[in-house]
Amino acid sequence: ANIAGLVQGTQYQVRVKAHNAEGYSYPVVAAPGYLSPKVASSAPFNGTFFALSTTQLKLVWQTPLNLGGAPIQRYRVEWDLSPDFKNVDSTGSRAEFDAPQNCYDINLPAASSHL
Structure with a gap:
């Protein structure tokens, strides 16, 4: 899945649940647990x-x-x-x-x- 609208330099935690006629499953945290979109560094x-x-x-x-x-x-x-x-x-x-x-x-x- 593509996740849009992320803010650069912000850490996110992502999880996924399955769904069927009975409802949603328990979630699983996607690896890596934290993802921080990379940006150019600040200046020296x-x-x-x-x-x-x-x-x-x-x-x-x-x-x-x-x-x-x-x-x-x-x-x-x-x-x-x-x-x-x-x-x-x-x-x-x-x-x-x-x-x-x-x-x-x-x-x-x-x-x-x-x-």
Whole structure:
């Protein structure tokens, strides 16, 4: 059976009963007993970066408070000279890596070391 109208991030318990001419049976709880629709996590927080040298930054952050019902698998770090990150796609200024890493060293070309 399809159950519509679920609210994301809310836990549900599901059970089923059989029905015949004599009435309904006792219910059985469907496995898994609790189902929480998965959503994207909240954002990492307390993100801070500082200079390690004139061409290298270190970025550190804390794991999101709300994991969205599933463990964090990967992080993406992006950097740009523009505050709206409009150049990330054209410059390739990004890195992805598997969790649980909570810091990343960014090596900058000398031309952009004034970040």
